[in-house]
Amino acid sequence: MDISEINNPDLHQYIEALKNENEDLKKAFECSYDGIWICDAKGVTISINKAIERITGLKKEDVTGKNMIDLVEKGIFDQSATLKALEEKNTVTIMQKVISGISTIVTANPIFDQNGNIKKVISNVRDITELIQLREQLQRLEEEKNKYQSELNSLLHHIEEVNDIVLKSPNMKKVIEKVMQVAKYDTTVVLLGESGTGKEVMAQLIHDSSPRKEKGEFIRVNCSAIPAELLESEMFGYEAGAFTGAKKSGKPGLIELAHHGTLFLDEIGELPLNIQAKFLRAIQEKEIMRLGGVTPIKVNFRIIAATNRNLNDMVANGEFREDLFYRLNVVPVTIPPLRTRKDDIPKLIESFTNTFNKYYDTKKRFSPEAIRILIDYPWPGNVRELKNIVERMFVTTSSDTIYQQDLPNFLLRHVKPEVSYKNGSLKEQLAQYERELLQNTLRVSTTTYEAAALLGVDQSTVVRKMKKYHLSM
Numbered sequence: 001m002d003i004s005e006i007n008n009p010d011l012h013q014y015i016e017a018l019k020n021e022n023e024d025l026k027k028a029f030e031c032s033y034d035g036i037w038i039c040d041a042k043g044v045t046i047s048i049n050k051a052i053e054r055i056t057g058l059k060k061e062d063v064t065g066k067n068m069i070d071l072v073e074k075g076i077f078d079q080s081a082t083l084k085a086l087e088e089k090n091t092v093t094i095m096q097k098v099i100s101g102i103s104t105i106v107t108a109n110p111i112f113d114q115n116g117n118i119k120k121v122i123s124n125v126r127d128i129t130e131l132i133q134l135r136e137q138l139q140r141l142e143e144e145k146n147k148y149q150s151e152l153n154s155l156l157h158h159i160e161e162v163n164d165i166v167l168k169s170p171n172m173k174k175v176i177e178k179v180m181q182v183a184k185y186d187t188t189v190v191l192l193g194e195s196g197t198g199k200e201v202m203a204q205l206i207h208d209s210s211p212r213k214e215k216g217e218f219i220r221v222n223c224s225a226i227p228a229e230l231l232e233s234e235m236f237g238y239e240a241g242a243f244t245g246a247k248k249s250g251k252p253g254l255i256e257l258a259h260h261g262t263l264f265l266d267e268i269g270e271l272p273l274n275i276q277a278k279f280l281r282a283i284q285e286k287e288i289m290r291l292g293g294v295t296p297i298k299v300n301f302r303i304i305a306a307t308n309r310n311l312n313d314m315v316a317n318g319e320f321r322e323d324l325f326y327r328l329n330v331v332p333v334t335i336p337p338l339r340t341r342k343d344d345i346p347k348l349i350e351s352f353t354n355t356f357n358k359y360y361d362t363k364k365r366f367s368p369e370a371i372r373i374l375i376d377y378p379w380p381g382n383v384r385e386l387k388n389i390v391e392r393m394f395v396t397t398s399s400d401t402i403y404q405q406d407l408p409n410f411l412l413r414h415v416k417p418e419v420s421y422k423n424g425s426l427k428e429q430l431a432q433y434e435r436e437l438l439q440n441t442l443r444v445s446t447t448t449y450e451a452a453a454l455l456g457v458d459q460s461t462v463v464r465k466m467k468k469y470h471l472s473m
């Protein structure tokens with residue numbers, strides 16, 4: 001007899017509800033974005049949903065009725081979560097590789113009957129190939145970044161050692177990174193920055209780090225130092241008898257001397273407009289004509305220009321040719337003023353102190369107090385001014401240690417009394433002062449013993465206070 005013939009409205013309703021529920025479950029099973037794989041208690045596949053086909057590329061008819069043991073043996077999967085769940089009688093999650101090359105994460109849940117025996121195992125399968133690829137990509141990028149960082153660090157170290165350039169501050173490290181990126185190509189670089197920030201130092205570094213170092217010279221033209229009437233003949237050279245007072249043999253110009261090398265045009269903003277036009281032609285045609293000459297001379301040079309003026313404004317005011325500006329302004333690099341990179345000051349003092357100790361055959365050093373004052377000063381003349389002060393101290397002091405009171409008045413005048421701008425109790429302020437003093441001393445010392453000698457205390461005191469103030473060498 002058909003069950004629907006039983007005339008019991010409650011039962012009828014119950015069967016209808018079961019049918020509906022069954023329909024819903026079937027739909028949920030098929031519509032699930034995650035793969036669902038159902039096996040019996042022996043590991044034989046009862047059913048898979050569409051998502052499994054999408055994820056693994058396997059067909060329902062190929063796996064239904066197949067035991068997971070066979071599928072693993074055939075290499076369809078490298079391992080089976082179902083088999084592990086049957087073995088462990090517990091939920092198991094594994095990473096699984098499918099023959100198609102994709103990776104999945106599978107969670108197998110054993111379903112128990114009333115007697116505690118496994119009836120079925122339902123596994124949830126999710127494609128994680130993309131995730132794994134992204135993780136591998138991230139790992140590769142991380143490795144590349146670390147490699148690049150360590151190459152950069154050894155490059156910076158090399159520059160400091162070999163070229164005697166201080167670049168301790170993050171600002172300067174960024175500048176060097178940019179400069180080194182373009183150094184090996186023939187790109188035109190414009191160095192911008194206040195007077196004395198190190199534009200010429202940077203130009204020389206670019207030349208030294210380029211293949212041109214082996215083939216040609218680094219020729220500097222200071223456009224503001226050469227009188228305008230001489231600039232043209234200095235830059236372009238002249239033939240014998242080109243003008244009164246000209247050498248009989250003629251003279252090659254600075255551009256010619258930079259053949260195969262680098263022409264550094266310092267203070268480019270001071271280049272007179274008529275020479276700007278002639279220079280632009282020389283760049284475009286890659287040849288020059290000496291004054292009084294008739295034959296053009298081929299020249300191959302790289303240009304690095306520097307200025308402390310605002311070339312954009314000069315172009316707007318008609319003081320600088322727009323076409324030349326665009327021709328030069330390929331890679332602009334701004335060297336920050338010293339007041340914005342105070343981290344460089346102790347190292348610069350140390351570097352100049354070493355230089356002048358060698359030069360004057362002395363053993364001088366700055367006291368931590370004096371260094372603190374030099375760090376605080378805003379240095380309108382930038383690194384050049386600092387270097388000059390260090391040298392001045394060498395020739396004007398007699399003792400080996402240069403103390404605060406030895407410094408010129410304009411530096412001392414600049415020092416503000418600490419109490420006027422610091423808050424806190426006497427104890428707190430003293431502690432802050434002690435910390436700063438120790439920090440400055442550590443900056444100029446190579447060992448804690450050296451720092452202790454400078455401060456006139458035991459090395460153990462230095463170590464103890466370093467710990468207290470969380471300082472390191």
Ligand SMILES: Nc1ncnc2c1ncn2[C@@H]1O[C@H](COP(=O)(O)OP(=O)(O)OP(=O)(O)O)[C@@H](O)[C@H]1O
Nearest residue numbers: 164165166194195196197198199200201308383384
């Ligand atoms: N990072 C540095 N490390 C060591 N010495 C430096 C550094 N920067 C500049 N100097 C020194 O400071 C002085 C001034 O540097 P440089 O002549 O390169 O500055 P500049 O910007 O070209 O100046 P100007 O605009 O006046 O021509 C030089 O003696 C140079 O050796």
